[in-house]
Amino acid sequence: MLEAKAIAKSFRGLRAVHAASFEVPEGGIVGLIGPNGAGKTTIFNMLAGVFAPDAGSIFFQDKPIHGLRADQVCSAGIGRTFQIVKPFAGLSVLDNVMVGAFLREKTSSGARNLSASILEKLGLGAKRDLPASSLTLPDRKRLEVARALATRPRLLLLDEVMAGLRPTECDQLVAVFREINRAEGLTILLIEHVMRAVMALAGQIVVLHHGEVIARGTPEQVVRDPAVLECYLGEETEV
């Protein structure tokens, strides 16, 4: 579904990403991991249209999306969350999601219905009329996801969505993603540091180090890869 071919990005002479290539199969869940500074967020931003790659190309459903603006990328069918959540603080929870829903729904009632059902799915139904600013962090993360889902994406990009969550909260969110992936076939690409979530969700893992892809494969394969162990995971990692 998504194919990145040899994408590269430099910032003022500093090479952040170099000749990175990877694929995200339709209906799959791919995890992008690596130490800090490996270039994960830069790749993420290139995929999401925040900036264009200096070289290489990105194809989504066989159509090129490299160089598109962020809103165009979303229209094409890619939704994203932000590492530091960005709720519309002055709006209610429901209204937040409706903003996303209006991309595909042209009427207010259609948008409202879609938003309400998504909120239910994410366990925020009861809080729909509360101001978004009053939510706790885990709920804000759910809201962020709900809002992105309201744009009816075929691919969802998650940017360290588990950061700051307790293990039980993390597991709950993992269950939600698993369910949406299974029930609706939503493809997911997630950047994560929380290995617990990556191992539970990802069917494929791509490992990044110093801006280059150093390993690729199933969780079991990657976890045993000596290069990965050396740069990131350490010898004591358990599957």
Next chain:
Amino acid sequence: MSVDLVLNVLIAGVLTGLVYGLMALGLSVIFGVVRVVNFAHGEMMTVAMYAATVLFANLGLDPFVVALPVAAAFFVFGYVLQTALINPFITRPEHSQFMLLVAVAIVMVNALLMVFGPDARNVQVDYQLDSFEIGKILIDKARLYAAFAAVLTAGGLFLFFKHSKTGKAIRACADNYLGAKVVGLNVKKYYALTFGLGCVCVAIAGCAMVLLVDVTPPLGPAYTLLAFVIVIVGGLGSMGGALLGGVLIGVSEALAGLFIAPSAKSMFSFGLLILVLLLRPQGLLGKR
């Protein structure tokens, strides 16, 4: 149109521009450090000008002499204003802070109107009409002294920020609010100090300016806008930029007044502002 005339106008423009520069310097310091848009800047300058006229009319004191006590009073005023009104507002959205100072500006301008009426006032010292002669070039004494006062104050401020402990602390607060707090700097106190210093600039600039122009209440908003034009053209956060911008505006105003029409002066300044905002928002000497 002789070369001498143009030269005279040019020099007058530079000198006036230096006083403008001092006024803008105050704004640059305030905006650069406290990050507050002092929309009442020109109004404060106008208050200083009126103070000079009152002190001259009643005590016969030369504006340069009263500049020091007026500056001291303005320092206190600025310090109190920042502490009482603005510091609580640091965390509020930008347009809130803006509105606050707009309100202060409105009150100031109209209070001046109430107290002094709409008629122009000025100061007429005995050397008002004297000038130095260098060949065919005439330099107004008052204008030269005013520019000198401006440069002196600016220089003093520059040295303060470069070398004194307090000055460096203020620069730290400007560069990194959180970082400064983390190392234990009382940022709010330094903000108040800075605002006070900005007001000192305005006070001295006002006392100097009152020798060059007549003062009326509407001068307040006009000078506020001028200060912003200069700061943006010269570059935010750059002290040299404020002075340079001031001179540039002073010269362009003088030349526009000479070649086009006196009333077109400000049009040029605003046109320049628009251009700078679009093409080089960090100004000539500023950093983004």
Next chain:
Amino acid sequence: MTKASAALAVLAALLIALPALVGNYGLSVATLILYFAYTGQAWNVMMGFAGQLSLGHALYVGVGGYAAGAIFYHWGIGPWAGLWVAMALCVALGVVIGFLAFRFGISGVYFALLTIAFAEFTRIGFDHLDWTGGPGGLFLKVAQRDTWDVANFRGPPLMYYYTILFLTAAALALCAWLLKSRAGYYWQAIRENEEAAQALGINTFRWKMLAVALSAAMTSVSGVFYAFYYNNLFPEQVFNITRSIEIILGPVIGGVGTLFGPILGAVVLTVLSDSLTELLAALGWEIPGIKQVFYGVVLLAVVMFLPNGIWPAVAKRLRL
């Protein structure tokens, strides 16, 4: 009927019946209040909806007024045609300013300064424009004030009152409808967090331009009304930054971005300041500038203690 719509119905009835209840002076005050309410509402579209602080809105009032006024003055063409010219010009201006600002990434304080610069530039420009009367002003002929001549917008004060009442009601209805529509949601999203809005598929540049254009168009109508109500236009008066500030006082005091804020703000401000002026005149104090000092103090108090304006606090009290 809900509490809110009942209250609204009563208010509407009151406003329609107002001319029968107050004298000519009261009617002129009411007209002024509604003028500021309407113009404030127009400004509110740019600020409250799209989050762009315009401190040079007098530009649109002035250009709109002068456009329709000059056409009437030179060629006798009535305000209904002039209205379209006024709107077209103001929308073009707004689009230029918006384009320059958004393309170059100017926002916040810098955007506000840009709008001020444009207004000031235009003010001085019109001072030198002889076709519109220059600094001496443009004076429109008043054919008559007795019968309702809707085509030329000439008539008794009653006609002007009902016109501005209609305009204000229409603006309110438009804004209410917009707020609940996709446009309203998108604008509020942009105002709250532009980056997040983009990630949801919103072309923020296009929507911001739309808000600017709409606000400019609405404000131009205000200008046309002003021109044919006061019948004289001076660049110094019309484009003055004081006018721009007057425009925002209502919305800021009433509540930026809210539906009823601009109207409530205009009412509170005008009623209070007029009462104050009356009181002082009765006491023998007729000081120029005291009304504006009062405005400044009220603005200060509201900004400090009721940062979201009066309307949200009132609405909470009345549980609307």
